[in-house]
Amino acid sequence: MENYGAYAVFPTLVVLIVALITKRTIESLLAGVVIGLLMISPTDLVTGFANVALDTMRDDTIGWIILVCGFFGSLIALLIRTGSAVAFSDYMAHFVKSRRSSLVVTWILGLIIFIDDYLNALAISSSMKKVTDKFKVSREMLAYIVDSTAAPICVLVPFSTWAIFFAGLLEDNGVAGKGEGLSVYIESIPYMFYAWVAAVIVPLVAMGKFPLLGAMKTAEIRAQGGEVIPPGTIEIDLTASAGKSLSSARTKPALHNFFIPILALIFFTWYFDVDILMGVIVALAVTMVLYLSQRLLSFNELFDTGMEGFKSMMVPLGTVVAGFMLKDVNDSLGLTLYIINTVKPMMTADLLPVVVFLVMALIAFATGTFWGMLAVALPIVMPLATAMDANLPLVIGALMSAAAFGSHACFYGDSTVLSAQGSGCTPMQHALTQLPYALLAAAIASVMFFFAA
Secondary structure, three states: OOOOHHHHHHHHHHHHHHHHHHOOHHHHHHHHHHHHHHHHOOOOHHHHHHHHHHHHHHOHHHHHHHHHHHHHHHHHHHHHHOOHHHHHHHHHOOOOOOHHHHHHHHHHHHHHOOOOHHHHHHHHHHHHHHHHHHOOOOHHHHHHHHHHHHHHHHHHOOOOHHHHHHHHHHHHOOOOOOOOHHHHHHHHHHHOHHHHHHHHHHHHHHOOOOOOOHHHHHHHHHHHOOOOOOOOOOOOOHHHHHOOOHHHOOOOOOOHHHHHHHHHHHHHHHHOOOOHHHHHHHHHHHHHHHHHHOOOOOHHHHHHHHHHHHHHOHHHHHHHHHHHHHHHHHHHHOHHHHHHHHHHHHOOOOOHHHHHHHHHHHHHHHHOOHHHHHHHHHHHHHHHHHHOOOOHHHHHHHHHHHHHHHHHHOOOOHHHHHHHHHHOOOHHHHHHHHHHHHHHHHHHHHHHHHHHO
16 A cells, blocks of 8 residues: 555545535535545546445445445335324324423433434434424434434443444454453443543533534524524425325324334344344334234335335435545545554553544544444554553543544534434534534543543
8 A cells, every 4th residue: 555644634634625615515525535536546537436436335334334224214204104203203292391301302212222323313313303393493403412312322332233343343353352342342331431421411402501502503593583494404205205195194193103113123123133234124024014904005105105215315325425435545545544653652551542532533533434443443552552551441442432423523424414314404514513512522531531541
C-alpha cells in the first residue's frame, strides 16, 4: 500500500465541506470517493469507481445491512398499512399527556428494546412519530432521543448485537480465551464512559432538564410553531404507495397486530444468538401469517406492501453503501494507519485510554463504520496496551466509547441514517442537531478517561 501520509485525510475533508454546503449526504460521500480515486490513480477513475462499487456490493456486511434494513422496511410497511402502528400510537396516547411524557416514553421504549440499535432506530421512531407530532416535537428531537438511546444502551447491555460482536473480536484476537470474550466485555462496561454520559443526557433532555443546544433549539422553535417536519424532508406514505388507505383494512386496527410482530422480532433475534437478520425474517413470516389469517390484506396486497416497504429503504441504504465505498478508498489511502502512527509517540500508559478514545472516535467519524473500526483497531491497540501495562478493561471501554460516539456523530453512519429515516428527517438534519450533545458527552468522557488512567 502506498503511503499518502497527511494527504489521506483530504477525501474526508471534501466530504465534510460538500455536506455542509449542500446538506446532501450521498452526493457528498461520492465526491469524497471520486477525490480519493483521483489521488490513487487519476487515469483510471471510471475503472476504479466501478471496482470500488463492486467490491462494496460483494461485502458480506453490506449484504447483511441491505437485507436487514429492507426486511425492516417491509415489516414497518405492513404495520402501517394494516393500521397496527396507528393502534399502538393510539394506545400510547393514553400514557402520554404532554410533550415531556411523549419523549420520556420514547426513551423508556429505547431502554426496553435494547437488543439491537437497528431495531431501536427503526421500530421506535416509526411507531412514535404520530405521538410526538401531536405535542409538536420536532422530528430531529425524536431522532436524537431514539439514536442516542440506541447505541449507548446496546453497548452497555451485554446481551446485544454490539456486545456479542465485540466479545467475538476479543476472542479472535487473543485478548480473551475461548468462551471468555463476554466476561471480559462485562468487566469493561463500567469504563464505557461515553455511553454512560450519553445515556444520562438523553433523559435529561427528554424531561426538559437540559438546555436545547445549537441547531436543536432552532428545530424545536420551528416545531412549536406547528412545523414538526423539517423542510426538505420527503415523507414516504407507504399506505398511499401500496394503493389503499388505512381505512381500507378489513377490520378495525387491533393492538395485538402490532405487539405480536414486535415481540416475535425481539424473541427470534435473541433465539438465533442475537442475529437481527434471522429475527426480522421470522418476524416478517409471522406477521404475514397473522394478517392473512385475519384477512386484513389479500395475498397480493400483502406482498405488494412488503415490496413498497423494502423500496422505501433504498435512500438510507444508498447512503450506507456510499459510506462503505468511502471507507474502501480511505483504507487504500491508509487513513486509519496514518492517524494511529501519528499519535503513537504521544501514547503512554496513563494517556493511552484518552488517546485511544479521541483517535478512534475521529476514525469512526471519518470512516462511518463502527464495527469495522473496532475490527481494525483492536489488533493494533490491545498489544500496545499490553506492552505498556495499561488497564485493559479501561482501554476496551475507550474503544467501545469511540464506536458509540462515531455512531452518533457521523452523518453517514448506519444508525444515524436509519434513525433519521424512521423519524422523518434527513441524515444531515439529524446529525447536526445531535452533534452538540455528542461532542459534550465526548468532552466529559475524555476527562473521565484521563483521570481514570
